[in-house]
Amino acid sequence: MKGHGQETISETSFKKRNYKPWIIAITIVINGLVIILSGLPGVENFDLFDVKILPLMNAIFNSFTFLFLLFALIAIIKKNITWHKRFIYLAFTTTTLFLVTYVGHHFLSASTTYGGDGVLKYIYYFILITHIILAAAIVPLALTTVARAWNMENERHRKIARWTMPLWLYVSLTGVLVYILISPYY
Structure with a gap:
């Protein structure tokens, strides 16, 4: 029993924060922005730089995201929390850099239509559709997962991370595949 005025370390040094309003707001802004931009025609006569470089940058950022997530997964399997956190932050x-270049590309140029046919066309659209749906879902999932870690809700963090990690890996990998498949048509 603790005496008057005595507090445990957890009560004095750590206070859980409610990240839910931020997660909801960020999810709405990001997914809303992507939906709005997908319907815009793009900026006409933009010649400051070749906007076709942006999809390549998207693929590069997605590649790094995939690798960082993979390293984060390996680190946590080895119970190295410090490196796990570092790779998750990376x-x-x-x-985030992907999102900036993605939004920039879709603001500055019209959407590119896939020009292939046959079986590859169906594979492309399957990858694209699953990528888009899961990319929208990964925003609140990733933010909730990290918020639970910040709040030291370790068991709840582990439960959601079991879903977040494979989905985020899939989204980042399929982002690269979408680029590879559509890049001949830019």
Whole structure:
């Protein structure tokens, strides 16, 4: 029993924060922005730089995100929490850079139509559709997963991370595949 005025370390040094309003707001802004930009025609006569470089940058950032997530997964399997956190933060950084270049590309240029046919066309659209759906879902999942880690809700963090990690890996890998398949048509 603790005496008057005595507190445990967890009560004094750590206070859980409610990240839910931020997660909801960020999810709405990011997914809303992507939806709005996908319907815009792009900026006419933009000649400051060749905007066709942006999809390549998207693929590069997605590649790094995939690698960082893979390293984060290996680190946590080895119970190295410090490196796990570092790689997760790097994955968030490259995902953010991806988002900036993705939004920039879709603001500055019209959407590119896939020009292939046959079986490859169906494979492309399967990858694209699953990528888009899961990319929208990964925003709140990744933010919730990291918020639970920040709040030291370790068991809840592990439960959601079991879903977040494979989905985020899939989204980042398929982002690269989408680029590879559509790049001849830019």
